[in-house]
Amino acid sequence: MSFLTATCGGMDSGFVPSVQDFDKKLTDAYAYLQILIEQLKLFDDKLRNCKDDEWRKKTETLKETTNSMVESINAAAADR
Template sequence: MAFLLATWGLDSGFVPSVQSSFAKKLTGAHTYLQILKEHLTLFDDKLQNCKYEQRKKIEALKETTNSMVELIKHCIVLQQIAKSTINFADATYQSSPWEPVINTMLTLNLLSCVSESHACLPYQLDLY
């Protein structure tokens, strides 16, 4: 059995790489989320001491940043769901009764992202 797993590339090195890949992606998403949250507090500080025109720009940036924070939170939840549905012991996917609901939520979220302005933002989060 071990020979077959090694032949197919599913030897013992496969599982830790999948686990570390998920861990790295979750850590990266959490780090990016913290950076955006720090920027939100900076926006609040700048809003107190600025002129009307600057206030409008900063409020627009703050609103966009809030949207990005919510999207990143959603991505983190989806990554955690994906991580929990993979059985790392034998590297197989275990389907969930919630899979159609999750797929629908993801599709609706992606459609709303495309229709809103943050699809064109210069920020990119590499989750994959």
């Protein structure tokens, strides 16, 4: 019994991703990571100019969440 059959309950689609598929997904993931990093920079700019305490708190929360996502992605990449 193949590993795929055993782990997927017998549902073997026969699809084997190509190197090109992997490269495209990797390129897409890297692009999304860059977008998150750019958002972190924008949050810093917004926080510098923010006068409203409520908006500052919301922006800080978004920045913390985004930063956690970037750190998780980087940690996962380092493990590979």
